[in-house]
Amino acid sequence: xxxxxxxxxxxxxxxxxxxxxxxxxxxxxxxxxxxxxxxxxxxxxxxxxxxxxxxxxxxxxxxxxxxxxxxxxxxxxxxxxxxxxxxxxxxxxxxxxxxxxxxxxxxxxxxxxxxxxxxxxxxxxxxxxxxxxxxxxxxxxxxxxxxxxxxxxxxxxxxxxxxxxxxxxxxxxxxxxxxxxxxxxxxxxxxxxxxxxxxxxxxxxxxxxxxxxxxxxxxxxxxxxxxxxxxxxxxxxxxxxxxxxxxxxxxxxxxxxxxxxxxxxxxxxxxxxxxxxxxxxxxxxxxxxxxxxxxxxxxxxxxxxxxxxxxxxxxxxxxx
Amino acid sequence: xxxxxxxxxxxxxxxxxxxxxxxxxxxxxxxxxxxxxxxxxxxxxxxxxxxxxxxxxxxxxxxxxxxxxxxxxxxxxxxxxxxxxxxxxxxxxxxxxxxxxxxxxxxxxxxxxxxxxxxxxxxxxxxxxxxxxxxxxxxxxxxxxxxxxxxxxxxxxxxxxxxxxxxxxxxxxxxxxxxxxxxxxxxxxxxxxxxxxxxxxxxxxxxxxxxxxxxxxxxxxxxxxxxxxxxxxxxxxxxxxxxxxxxxxxxxxxxxxxxxxxxxxxxxxxxxxxxxxxxx
Amino acid sequence: xxxxxxxxxxxxxxxxxxxxxxxxxxxxxxxxxxxxxxxxxxxxxxxxxxxxxxxxxxxxxxxxxxxxxxxxxxxxxxxxxxxxxxxxxxxxxxxxxxxxxxxxxxxxxxxxxxxxxxxxxxxxxxxxxxxxxxxxxxxxxxxxxxxxxxxxxxxxxxxxxxxxxxxxxxxxxxxxxxxxxxxxxxxxxxxxxxxxxxxxxxxxxxxxxxxxxxxxxxxxxxxxxxxxxxxxxxxxxxxxxxxxxxxxxxxxxxxxxxxxxxxxxxxxxxxxxxxxxxxxxxxxxxxxxxxxxxxxxxxxxxxxxx
Numbered sequence: 082x083x084x085x086x087x088x089x090x091x092x093x094x095x096x097x098x099x100x101x102x103x104x105x106x107x108x109x110x111x112x113x114x115x116x117x118x119x120x121x122x123x124x125x126x127x128x129x130x131x132x133x134x135x136x137x138x139x140x141x142x143x144x145x146x147x148x149x150x151x152x153x154x155x156x157x158x159x160x161x162x163x164x165x166x167x168x169x170x171x172x173x174x175x176x177x178x179x180x181x182x183x184x185x186x187x188x189x190x191x192x193x194x195x196x197x198x199x200x201x202x203x204x205x206x207x208x209x210x211x212x213x214x215x216x217x218x219x220x221x222x223x224x225x226x227x228x229x230x231x232x233x234x235x236x237x238x239x240x241x242x243x244x245x246x247x248x249x250x251x252x253x254x255x256x257x258x259x260x261x262x263x264x265x266x267x268x269x270x271x272x273x274x275x276x277x278x279x280x281x282x283x284x285x286x287x288x289x290x291x292x293x294x295x296x297x298x299x300x301x302x303x304x305x306x307x308x309x310x311x312x313x314x315x316x317x318x319x320x321x322x323x324x325x326x327x328x329x330x331x332x333x334x335x336x337x338x339x340x341x342x343x344x345x346x347x348x349x350x351x352x353x354x355x356x357x358x359x360x361x362x363x364x365x366x367x368x369x370x371x372x373x374x375x376x377x378x379x380x381x382x383x384x385x386x387x388x389x390x391x392x393x394x395x396x397x398x399x400x401x
Numbered sequence: 402x403x404x405x406x407x408x409x410x411x412x413x414x415x416x417x418x419x420x421x422x423x424x425x426x427x428x429x430x431x432x433x434x435x436x437x438x439x440x441x442x443x444x445x446x447x448x449x450x451x452x453x454x455x456x457x458x459x460x461x462x463x464x465x466x467x468x469x470x471x472x473x474x475x476x477x478x479x480x481x482x483x484x485x486x487x488x489x490x491x492x493x494x495x496x497x498x499x500x501x502x503x504x505x506x507x508x509x510x511x512x513x514x515x516x517x518x519x520x521x522x523x524x525x526x527x528x529x530x531x532x533x534x535x536x537x538x539x540x541x542x543x544x545x546x547x548x549x550x551x552x553x554x555x556x557x558x559x560x561x562x563x564x565x566x567x568x569x570x571x572x573x574x575x576x577x578x579x580x581x582x583x584x585x586x587x588x589x590x591x592x593x594x595x596x597x598x599x600x601x602x603x604x605x606x607x608x609x610x611x612x613x614x615x616x617x618x619x620x621x622x623x624x625x626x627x628x629x630x631x632x633x634x635x636x637x638x639x640x641x642x643x644x645x646x647x648x649x650x651x652x653x654x655x656x657x658x659x660x661x662x663x664x665x666x667x668x669x670x671x672x673x674x675x676x677x678x679x680x681x
Numbered sequence: 682x683x684x685x686x687x688x689x690x691x692x693x694x695x696x697x698x699x700x701x702x703x704x705x706x707x708x709x710x711x712x713x714x715x716x717x718x719x720x721x722x723x724x725x726x727x728x729x730x731x732x733x734x735x736x737x738x739x740x741x742x743x744x745x746x747x748x749x750x751x752x753x754x755x756x757x758x759x760x761x762x763x764x765x766x767x768x769x770x771x772x773x774x775x776x777x778x779x780x781x782x783x784x785x786x787x788x789x790x791x792x793x794x795x796x797x798x799x800x801x802x803x804x805x806x807x808x809x810x811x812x813x814x815x816x817x818x819x820x821x822x823x824x825x826x827x828x829x830x831x832x833x834x835x836x837x838x839x840x841x842x843x844x845x846x847x848x849x850x851x852x853x854x855x856x857x858x859x860x861x862x863x864x865x866x867x868x869x870x871x872x873x874x875x876x877x878x879x880x881x882x883x884x885x886x887x888x889x890x891x892x893x894x895x896x897x898x899x900x901x902x903x904x905x906x907x908x909x910x911x912x913x914x915x916x917x918x919x920x921x922x923x924x925x926x927x928x929x930x931x932x933x934x935x936x937x938x939x940x941x942x943x944x945x946x947x948x949x950x951x952x953x954x955x956x957x958x959x960x961x962x963x964x965x966x967x968x969x970x971x972x973x974x975x976x977x978x979x980x981x982x983x984x985x986x987x
Contacts, residue, residue: 099489099492099494099496099499099500099503099504099507100498100499100500100503101500101502101503102503104534105500105502105503108880109500109880111882112880112881112882115882116791116795116882118787119787119788119790119791119795120791120795120796122784122787122788122791123787123788123791123792123796123806124806125784125788125852126788126806126809126810126813126852126853126856127805127806127809129813129824129849129852130809130812130813132824132828133816133820133821133823133824135828136823136824136827136828137820137823137827140827190722191722191725191726192722194718194719194721194722194723195719195722195723195726197719198719198720198722198723199723202716202719211723214726214727214730215726216972217730218726218729218730220906220910220968220972221733221910221965222909222910222911222912222939222964222968223910223912223913223939224910224912224939224940224942224943224946224961225733225737225910225942225961225964225965226733227943227946228737228942228946228957228958228961229732229733229736229737231946232736232740232946232954233732233733233736262726262729265726266726269726293708293712294712294716295711295712295715295716298715299715316815319815319817320815320817322817323816323817323818323819323820324817325817325818325819325912325913325916326912326913326916326939326943329943330943330946330947350817350819350913353819353822353823353917354819354822354913354916354917357822357826357916357917357918358916358921360919363831371823371826371917372823372827375819375820375823378817378819378820379816379817379820382815382816382817382820383812383816386811386812386815386816387812390808390811472876474872474875474876477872477875479797479798502875502878502879502880503878505875505876505877505878506877506878509876509877510876512869512872512873512876514869516867516869516870516872516873517873518870518873518874518888519870519891519892528874528877528879528887529877529878529879532874532877532878532879532880532883532887533877533878533879578873581873581877582876582877585877585878
């Protein structure tokens with residue numbers, strides 16, 4: 082063992098060489114403050130969620146003190162801002178479900194089909210054209226879609242071609258169709274991500290067995306990307322439920338307990354918007370209905386988002 | 402369990418200017434763990450001033466891991482844990498009071514793949530000086546030129562100092578990284594396979610460079626190219642892996658001696674097998 | 682082997698079997714049908730977009746003149762303009778961009794560079810941001826109504842409260858895109874900087890952030906676009922009112938373009954619908970300018986990094 086034949090004269094003096102100098106110490110303290118500030122910013126987002134929960138919970142609890150949950154959840158008339166007020170939320174729920182179902186029926190199959198096309202059939206040049214188009218569609222504000230639904234889709238398309246009865250000035254059908262178009266780009270993008278995660282080796286394997294492109298898509302890629310596609314679908318449900326402006330404009334503000342898409346309906350989200358416009362006095366029961374319905378809406382979408390995230394996490398592990 | 406042979410300073414090494422060079426860094430019983438996995442075991446060797454010390458061995462035997470302990474770059478890996486001692490002029494680098502930044506100012510590093518910053522050539526070399534507040538703005542031009550000359554790059558870039566560094570060729574980028582490292586005047590320069598991403602001509606230029614800057618800097622180089630080690634280094638440490646329980650491959654130091662001895666008359670059979678190409 | 686997938690199975694030689702399989706009528710029919718379905722779906726999306734743009738343009742074109750932008754809203758459709766809404770939008774969106782950008786980037790830096798991986802509170806923050814990104818925008822309006830317009834903050838129905846709600850709404854977008862941008866910076870850059878003795882913040886400030894700027898800029902512009910087009914949350918914050926002045930300060934009443942469009946679109950008088958359509962065109966043009974800027978920024982920085 083060779084001894085270090087140049088031991089420093091004073092151990093402390095030499096250690097101070099590698100210990101932080103005064104200016105370095107100052108810099109380190111500044112950096113510690115920076116790190117704390119950044120950490121505080123990060124926790125802000127948690128604060129927002131807590132604030133949402135608080136904002137919804139307190140008035141909602143007060144609401145259920147005045148209105149029985151049973152009446153709320155099972156009553157079939159929703160007229161909270163009238164006298165006498167009635168608080169059965171079912172019309173809102175069925176309205177939401179109706180619009181959501183129509184939107185999903187449009188967005189999921191079309192979205193999947195478009196995703197297949199982009200992912201497996203389109204040439205790179207075609208993709209370079211189509212993807213920006215989809216981004217444009219994704220960037221259009223909901224109020225523009227609402228206007229389109231009310232003054233074009235409803236008179237020119239729905240009223241003209243719907244074979245199952247009359248369609249009014251407002252209809253769940255027009256609203257649902259346009260909501261579907263609005264969430265289409267998101268569906269395409271998520272489904273395409275799921276498909277591109279499928280390794281090429283699977284595609285080659287199928288084709289090498291003389292499968293056609295269609296068979297490769299339906300029998301190999303679709304099952305392989307299934308969890309990603311399901312997650313995307315769940316997210317589509319969530320977005321359709323939460324849409325407000327399109328529904329307000331195109332489906333009207335009349336809460337009706339109906340299964341007929343030709344009629345106007347009010348959804349949970351569009352009711353909240355409607356009530357908000359009306360500027361309810363703080364503390365009134367009308368004011369509190371906003372929070373009760375809002376709580377219901379938040380819980381629904383929250384659950385859907387978590388389910389979707391769980392599915393995505395399981396799917397990511399399969400290809401690690 | 403082979404014994405580690407450490408050479409006492411003896412007959413003058415091939416090109417060392419002194420008879421008994423000072424030890425700058427000494428590693429004693431170093432083991433590095435990544436989580437539960439022990440990457441290297443009981444490494445002990447000395448780095449002597451103004452020499453080129455080469456760490457050679459087959460891939461996966463922990464040479465880079467050991468190198469990165471010398472400038473505390475392993476701190477960046479959350480699961481990494483170091484046992485044993487790494488001393489620089491007698492001071493333990495892993496003493497809790499020691500600041501990693503100060504260590505790296507004195508013990509610099511050049512990486513396997515050239516990694517110039519996406520800035521101008523001038524700013525690349527000046528970066529270390531700026532962040533460590535080592536020079537006034539007025540002195541930068543001079544220091545940058547000196548560093549670039551030392552790295553044998555000045556003539557090629559003196560007319561385009563403000564141009565992006567990423568526009569240089571691979572070999573030039575690596576020399577830029579060397580210039581950047583020596584601009585802050587470290588005592589030791591660590592090189593982690595600096596030529597493995599370069600073509601033979603660029604490699605030769607950097608090997609020449611190493612011989613030149615050896616006059617002012619202590620160099621420790623990891624290389625999997627034996628011939629390179631034989632060409633450029635004064636002392637060589639040969640590593641290999643040993644399989645322990647649970648099929649873990651842990652790196653160990655087999656032999657550490659003057660390069661001439663390692664390549665002409667190694668003491669350990671495993672060293673001999675490696676340098677004569679019997680395995681590889 | 683005489684494998685044949687044709688339904689009209691007759692014994693063939695392998696070569697014939699291959700030929701039969703390839704030319705099986707039913708199989709090819711399905712292939713063509715499938716492909717047509719896919720193209721039809723894409724066509725539907727394209728068609729809808731074109732129908733929307735064309736119909737909007739045709740409807741709004743009569744009122745597309747300087748009066749539109751210069752006039753304030755009026756109860757007379759012939760005189761109605763959108764100036765107050767344009768300025769209200771600029772104020773709201775500008776403020777929300779100014780506040781959400783530093784907080785969002787700061788959060789992203791913390792999560793990418795400082796936060797210890799795998800710790801429970803870090804996971805909580807990440808999960809939280811993802812959830813917030815999926816919350817319906819009207820819920821943010823409820824939050825604003827409860828906490829900002831009323832109870833603790835009592836800012837009422839002002840530009841300040843509108844901007845704050847928009848800030849909270851776009852914050853997750855800024856955070857997520859900034860994180861992606863930081864993650865895209867090669868780790869060799871960080872190694873190189875630290876190896877020269879730079880501290881963590883020096884490395885972030887001098888190396889990571891500059892390299893991540895294009896991604897962060899693109900993400901911020903996307904966030905601002907989103908804020909510009911939002912209508913639902915501001916419904917609850919009093920921005921649907923009839924406002925004939927431009928905002929003068931944070932405590933000013935206001936309206937925003939999407940909500941003025943909403944107001945004109947829901948008006949009983951059909952002439953207002955024309956104004957609404959014209960206003961939509963203005964809104965779309967503003968968004969087009971924003972997004973084109975984002976694309977230019979992204980391309981320019983990508984070229985410089987070469």
